[in-house]
Amino acid sequence: MSAGDCVLHVSPLHRLSGVVNELLCPLSVGATCVMLPKFDPAEVWSQLLYNKTINVLIATPNVYVTLIEEFEKSLADKKGKIRDLLSGKIRLMASGFGALPQCAWQRWQEITGHAVLQSYGRTETGTVMSGSLAGQRRLGCVGTPLPGVEVKLVGSDGCTLLHGNSEETRVLSGHPCRGVLQVRGPGLFTNYSNQPAAGSNSADGWFSTGDVVQYQNGMYKVLEVTDVNEEETACGK
Template sequence: MHLPLINRAQEHGEKIAILVPNVEAFTYRDLLYVSSQIATNLLQDTEDLEEQRVALMIPPGFDYVATQWGIWRAGGIAVPLCVSHPRPELEYAIVNSGASIIVAHPDFEEILRPILLALRNSNAQAPNLRSILTSETLPNPVDRLPEVNLARRALILYTSGTTGKPKGVVTTHQNIQAQVTSLIAAWEWTSRDRILHILPLHHVHGIINVLTCALWAGAECRMVSKFDAETVWQCIGDGDLTLFMAVPTIYVKLMSTWENTNPERQKILSAGCAKMRLMVSGSAALPVRVLEKWQSISGHLLLERYGMTEIGMALSNPLHGQRLPGYVGVPLPGVEVRLVDEDGTLVPSGSPGEIQVKSHGVFLEYWQNPEATATAFQDGWFCTGDLAVVENGNYRILGRMSVDIIKTGGYKVSALEIEEVLRSHPDIHECAVVGVDDPEWGERVCAALVLHPHRQLTLASLRSWAKEQLAVYKVPTQILVVTELPRNVMGKVTKPAVVELFR
């Protein structure tokens, strides 16, 4: 029995699956055949990899997809490596996952060679660690491939490690199928869709939301090796894409490029956006001003959604109907979401609480870390560590409890909320808000500001403005102190300043 993803691909035969703009197009038949060759090569003389971990370090493109599918079809667990990570991070992922095979593009042979040599000579890794280059000749004919049960482990993705060593998030084929089918239903993917893939392929956003959803639906996935604003605009300007997904930083870069082109080309690029049926933003908070500016350029009110490595996507604004700026919508099909307080008690509507999620898409475990796995769940619910509030039936993210929630004088203040308010000031171009330890208040709210060119801020005007604006967001009355920063601290920016917000 084949995996459902493979069975579905067989229905699309000569339809284009992967297109590398201005280079080559590959059909679903190509993808099925080459992935079966790769699976045969991985198996060698064995019948089933039986969940051996196979690390892959391949740039976006057909080789990446065929290798990922080949690993799955051979019964292995795919461990995607970030193509831009330095040696220590690559070595950590390889060792922690216990990878027995590494498949790499020739461009990365030089950075991987010393890692492989060190691991083969150490006691931490088996001396027979295999390495395969994507340029090697693949076997022909193809051997009979194993049957792979949906309950098997399929993928290990590593968390960012902001509060400790990165953890390997293990998802099964069944988890992936649940995540994909939920998005297929919510965003109405069809085989007629064409999406431009510009996201990293070691994160759930790029692997699940774009690549696997597209291939599950029988759609066409266009892949570029790395993000380049001009290249992306050229693809959009061609006018035949139906979907686009990106992170806020990418939208900011695209806006800057659009603003620096001539009016005639701006119209062409905007028209390309307007022909799409959906544009999505995720993986980070989307500032309202970015959303509004992008809408003026593209005609699209970006669909915001919320998810994470451990759960896939959990919340989404609607494909049809009203989308509220600053909100991430409601639970996706097949996903249950609740908000609880520090005692695990459900909070009433309008009160902040930790997001907890239950669905078939929630990950299986942290790789070889049963303690962390047990801690991550409460009565079968996954504890995300993110704080949110439900207002008008929609979820609004307040931030990461360990990072973005500032406890000052008995109040819990959302750094993301304060940032959004500060960005609305006419003189402020960008800002970042953090909590600073304070013996009296626990934490003081501190913001680093970057002003628009040729703008000035006075303490009196900023104090008056902020007291009024922050009061709307239920932030305690604040006193503001403005201090100029040395230019080398913030880099080449215009009149940076640090602002402390505290009583």
């Protein structure tokens, strides 16, 4: 981001995407945030289409799914004009929690002309992985670990199947390799409020997300998200 960007802020401030990706990151470089008093899909579409200053949208997968539903209900007859406008007006559309459902990612690209830049993170960990701004954006993939972040994929027997960071990935077992994602890095939380024993769950600082992740062809793909309160992942929800 840069000082010339204007971000449409649509996520709750108690979530990682809302407070860090959509607010603190833009403000840290002098960008502008347009904050709505509440999430209203019709108003979000109005801002995207008619607010001439907005050029960045970062949102969770569920927000994109809801915006697609609103488009199908109220704006589908203007599809061509909307695609032409947003493909030129908006510089970046990104997912700030995880990968979109595949059907939503494809439909959003059809509607707006944008292949959403996807990332992965949790409130407990900060942003862990992201696709490359200039690189290939693969359906369902959340890119690779950010600098300073370590990740492990662990099997049901507790054995480490993969260990990776921003510079290298060592696959120890399985192809494609899949397991429960563990994270270690500077953004990791200390513990939950009033639950000092429920922080990183090993002496060497690893936190188990509970999410099932697959590594294949140089990128990570989130297969199952365990905390349904964080985000619904099915199309139509």
